[in-house]
Amino acid sequence: MGLTAKSTGSGVLSSDIRVEKGSPDDKVIVIAGNPNVGKSTVFNGLTGLHQHTGNWPGKTVSIAQGTCKGREFSYVLVDVPGTYSLLAHSVEEEVARNFICFGSPDAAVVVCDATCLERSLNLALQVMEICPKTLICVNLLDEAKRKNIHIDLGKLEKCLGVPVVGTSAHKKSSLKKITDKLDELCGGKITPEPRRLHYIKPIEQAVSIVEPVLKKHLGNVISARWLALRIIDNDSSLAEESERFFGKNPNDIAEVSEAVERAKSLLAENDITSDCLKDRIVSCILLNAEEVCGECECCEGCQNAFSRADRILTSRFLGYPIMLLMLLMIFWITIVGANYPSELLSTALFWLGDRLGELMTLLNAPEWLNGLLVDGAYRVLAWVVAVMLPPMAIFFPLFTLLEDLGYLPRVAYNLDKPFCKCKACGKQSLTMCMGFGCNAAGIVGCRIIDSRRERLIAMLTNVFVPCNGRFPMILTIISLFFVGGAIGFAGSLLSAAALTGVIILGIAMTFLVSKILSATILRGEPSSFTLELPPFRKPQFGKILVRSLLDRTIFVLGRAAAVAAPAGLAIWLLANVTIGDTTLLNCITGFLDPFGRFIGMDGVIVTAFLLGLPANEIVIPLIVMTYMQQGSLAEIAPAQMLELFTANGWTPVTAICVIIFTLMHFPCSTSLLTIKKEAGGWKWAALAFVIPTVCGIIICAVIANAARLFC
Amino acid sequence: MNETKRLCDIEVGENAVVERLTIHGSMRRRMLDIGLCDGTVVECVGRSPMGDPSAYLIRGAVIAIRDCDSRGVIVRGI
């Protein structure tokens, strides 16, 4: 999952193709390939970095880079999103194509799937057309072996004319071959003679008209033959991109456009229309791939197919119940598992807080400094770590397990029809899954959706999935108010069921809002949808545990330090600065109180939500702090917390409203920034702010006022 | 000779060969991308719980396609 601090900040957003070299002699290597063939796994293995991997196509949506050392050269490796071809369609595929074409890599590594070689070669042949210095890395050999697929790598090398290595990316030792071959390739020890694609005669003639003209005007920077073909093929986005690269759009050069016209009329004379041209080009590449594959692959067993598990997981009667059960089970394990560590952490951290306080007194620190640092900043931080961290640290490994197994694409497959009914894209469910981790990451993940309209819908509704900052909060309130006395097995199961219910409400809202959006401001028809369902793979248990635990902890701690501590500081200040005879905090909460009451909450809660804009984790600690009036947060056991809330007028209705408002209110500031950047404009960020907030206010107001009427 | 039909109409477990594509624009490119062109062998391997989309085995990969898109692919049964 995209959950490290780096992948949730604004760092992921750049689609820049700038590469940072350590020294000018470093070689830039691009790692390309079809989606889900293990590019990121190869990248991680070589660079020692931890790009997130997952068993579904579209995991990586932006460019990552890292360095590794070969015997002769140092390399800067660039991991790009997976693509099926270089005739780019979706944003993330364009990111990849632009890098391969215009990032001027010194060499390319095309990662291929040994269990699906033919399709992988389709892309490999296209990359070889642009970049002759290509290394083919046939990955997933272990899986192929299990399926009884044998690939003659030597023969493949001969057929393609470029070096070929075989790997199983999980085994680091198999990756050494890649750097060895790269050394030879970059050192000029191997001169690749890539297999040339011969198109049918009229196309070749058309290309030969345009190619020399392009060479004359643009130099020999990228393969003129390839570019000529694309220009004849009317690839407008490529033309735009090359304008940025060359400083001029090839179509604007009189001589070029004249040559293109001649080429096109030549094609027209031969009855090749633009659709037909595309078909011819593609089928030529596919035929080549088929031929190569036929020579080098010997397949005794079966290839990828729909397994029995697939039939059950997507069956008419069991498909949805299983999805629900999975969700329930994950929550239940999270709740049970988080209980004890949470208590432990809370006791330990607040004990440390007391000692810190004593230390301050010992050092004769002024009272206000003690209040500011220990009562304000430290306590909120401690609360966030104690209450928020354990559930997250358990939820994410579990979720990652499902992801690595390959369950997520099945969810998208099952849920596509309802999304289609809302005129949205089934891949939206993949972005929602990412949203469980972090809404900002989910929003960036929307790049896998091709159509801009559907992408915007997915971005605007992503916040209806509670991210890791919010779901422990919902959990806390559920266990305080609704599970109450029930502890042990029944209690935890009840909590899990309630939490699942809340998630389902969020999903229902996603559908509703998607539907409304596509009937109003984002009107349009659903576009096409193709989604690859990769085979189930055995997750790497150890790695997942370590990685997601570590990543989670670091992420939460980093965010807590960056946001919770300053917020604690701020609230302490507000509670201790007085105007007349009330504190500033009371002024604000008093002002917001009537509105808060109207939507079933109170001024304090609304204030806390507003202050929680940078990070939702701090909302509950802020509420507690404000209720305690001195503006500091003591250690609070669940029973005392319930007492505190009830003393401040909370009823079960208040609790429901808070839960609903937690699910539906403005996204955190990082998410808003991400939307602005991804959608291109503050307008969309503003919408993303308004839509869930209005939903939340309406639902809470209805509930609160209905309760007032009937109770 | 078998008669032609639309890809969305083949049964689960049935094999077919692509005759031609009648869709245009981005969906046509998408189909070509995943390797669906004249002469490709396709097998329908499953349907989602609500009957749409369906999963097809195309050149060694399982790919889900909506009915409204696979309608534009004309195939011949084998």
Ligand SMILES: Nc1nc2c(ncn2[C@@H]2O[C@H](COP(=O)(O)OP(=O)(O)OP(=O)(O)O)[C@@H](O)[C@H]2O)c(=O)[nH]1
């Ligand atoms: N058995 C086996 N599994 C592998 C191998 N290489 C990668 N995987 C698994 O394949 C899945 C996909 O790997 P990724 O590295 O995320 O694939 P990717 O090519 O980066 O995918 P996108 O970013 O979506 O384009 C993960 O679950 C990996 O654990 C391998 O050699 N053998």
Ligand SMILES: [Mg+2]
């Ligand atoms: Mg990747």
